[in-house]
Amino acid sequence: MVADEQIAQSKAIQRQTGKTFHFATRLLPERVREATYVLYAFFRLADEVVDDVNGETPEEQRAQLEAFRRQALGEEPADDPVLAAFAELRDRYDIPDSDVHSFIDAMLADIEKSRYATYEELERYMDGSAAAVGRMMTAVMETEEAEKALPHATALGEAFQMSNFLRDVREDIVERDRIYLPQTTLAEHGVSEAQLQRFETDDSFRAAMEAELHRTESLYKNGVAGIKYLPQDCQFAVLLAAVLYADHHRLIRRRNYDVLSATPSLSTTRKVALFVKTRWHWQWNKDPEAVFRKVSTVSYREPSNRGAERPDHMPVR
Template identity: 50%
Template sequence: MVDEVLSDRASDDAIDVSRSIQRETGVTFHVATRFLPERVRVPTYVLYAFFREADEIVDDPDPPAPEIRRERLAKMRAAAHGDRPPESPVLDAFGDLSDRHGFTERDIEAFFDAMARDVDPSDFADYDALDEYLRGSAVAVGNMMCAVMDRDDPETLDHARALAEAFQLTNFLRDVREDVVDFDRVYLPESALAAEGLTPDDVRRLADSPALRAVIRSELRRTERRYRHGVDGIANLPDDCQFAVLAAAVLYAEHHRLIRAQSCDVVSSRPTLSMPRRLWVVAKTRLSWSRHGDPRTVFDRVSAVPAAPEDSPPGGLRSRLADLSRAIATRSRRVLSRLGVRSSDDR
């Protein structure tokens, strides 16, 4: 089956290495990836390993001079575009995926531009600057995943953009302390900090304060709006991919529960999901999925993200009607898909 997913260019060794990289360095994502069908699961291993190889150039624990890291990124960028021979089995496998699924030069460029920015980090002035960074570090990744799932319609890509951004923003909130200590980076925009009388240097001092907690609470809410919009598009994905993506969303959002349990103090310690907690989150998501079969309904019921206010009026009647409406729409799309008919929502 693997030879139907990747050509002979991608050796079994490349796939094994990619799987190991994801299992060891991206445990939360690895748990969700295992629920994907093989035709998507194997490419996902390769994509993750490819992104990780770039990360390791930028985030080397014993980093060489910036010009050396920029040179290594430039070589990897050229190989990703097919302009020079790949220097690793993972990069070769990525090239095969790119040829098969038509990854765009724009997405590849955006990704490497974001990586290059991290070599010489500077603070983000505002949300526009942060969103530009997310275009490469998150949205390009989501676009490639959609390509592997054979989904490229504008609606699905719009929802995928929001979900990819939400994942990355959660990472930023979880890793505030680690990013300062290890890389001297602050991903909280200056404008958001200034609203509470803070600067990026205040974050670098790793001093907890009511003002910083207020910023984190605000950023949690902003990120959660993107989760809701992103999850609304999961129903557009292939049936056998939906649960895996939903599980990833619920798992990543679980960090928000941990952050709130720490009263939004993210500079004293890093909130971390234990493996038993990950498995519990997946189990309750699976149970709810078996009962409801609609991504947004399940997400609202089991995730750490509060339902949108308009979905939770007094008495909950509108919420239940919304759940029912979404479930009917999702099941209708599945029936039409099995019959080979595209719904009006897909056109």
């Protein structure tokens, strides 16, 4: 059984490093909330191996992640309370080994890979770094209609991560020398890497950002469409998380797509306001898609200039 100290440690990690996700997590039922703290802490622990390098060589990073893999899968004793708790939850909720492998493989990719030629290539990375996370969450919720829910959970996990990528363009360049915007999207709109390194926002960069925002909003629509397949007591928390993450798009557009001079972030006041608004509509209508339409800033209208704003590749989930 996962110990109270392990849950407390995991909760502290989420509260400190994932404020938006933590805000929504607190609304999950206790049976799912505590497991979610552990999942998030495990994800963050692995992520920090490649994001917060303290003199480790790539070989040392890979060795540490491979040790995490073995411990998470229960192949050897865990030397960290979070890893021990995750291994227990993986067994309890029958989380597929394949999702653990996909996640660790994505973290390994971050050690050496910092650019993505196409969205399809980025999507393969996100299958481990984001979609696998959504699938694990579906498992700990003990979703009866998992077969129907999983494709939508995959899309929603990708949507959350894409919103983070679009919000964090400057931070990823400055702190990690990574560019997650697909190179094909940048080239299509005439944006060079040198321009990004100069943190120069112009109409070309705005067009590239809008193309990826539109693609990501299609993922939100797909993801939210599957919330109805989740257990009733989990639906509102997941819906609110979608509303909160998608609201970063409002911030980006309000800044006229300038995410190169600063990283936009949601204020606590805004999160509370969205919670109140979403809760009010949820009281009257338990349809996640209908509430998302009313509350979120995601537009359900096609852009007027479809050739400029709609990307050629729209993932089918």
